[in-house]
Amino acid sequence: MGNSIFLSLIAGTCTALGAVMLFLKRTWSNRSLAFFLGLASGVMVAVVVFDMLPSALIFSGYKKAIIGFAAGIITLWLVNSIAFSRSNGSDSLLGLGYLIMLGIALHDLPEGMAIALGGEMKARTGMVIALAIGIHNIPEGMAIAAPLIMGGMKRFSIFFRILLLGLITPLGTIAGIAAVSVVPGILPLLLGFASGVMIYLVGAQLWPQAGMKDRQSRRWGFWLGMVVILAATFI
16 A cells, blocks of 8 residues: 555656756756656556556456446546636636646546556555556656746746645545445446546557657657556567
């Protein structure tokens, strides 16, 4: 339990790390951004395919896992639709920054649950999920910080807000651990849910964003992430 919470805390603070990197370095090459987004995509897809979904199916049948998977995708789709539906119409950079922060906050809770559920299977699984989430939290921190900087907010205020945002991930981990402890039979449902969340994040956010930066670097990062997790699964 303690290890999963610690991992989720590190993953959550990577959002603030993204903001700091934006403070320190104003320009990043599109290839670098595409590679790291692709790497996070590959890691997350591999974890779902080789660890989380098979474990959910083995535990107590496929129905709960499938229902959870569909619920995870639908939940994240609704979150994106609600949180970002008016982002293009906002004439306030500060308002846009807060809107992005809200959307990411709603993402971070199920991501924390994914770390907890991965840790319930194997310590390594929880670790690689936390690594993948931490990697993709870095550009999320940049996405929040950029409009807030342009809107005139001081860097310390931005950092403090994003650091608080990072605490939502360990809160999700605690919620996931509590759910499994209280209702053990819910594990396949939650594993399916977390898998749906991760696949949606890859398909709707990470992969398209990486493609807009550099498609070739995106592919290299993706396959590296897949190979690393595949090798770790069978070693």
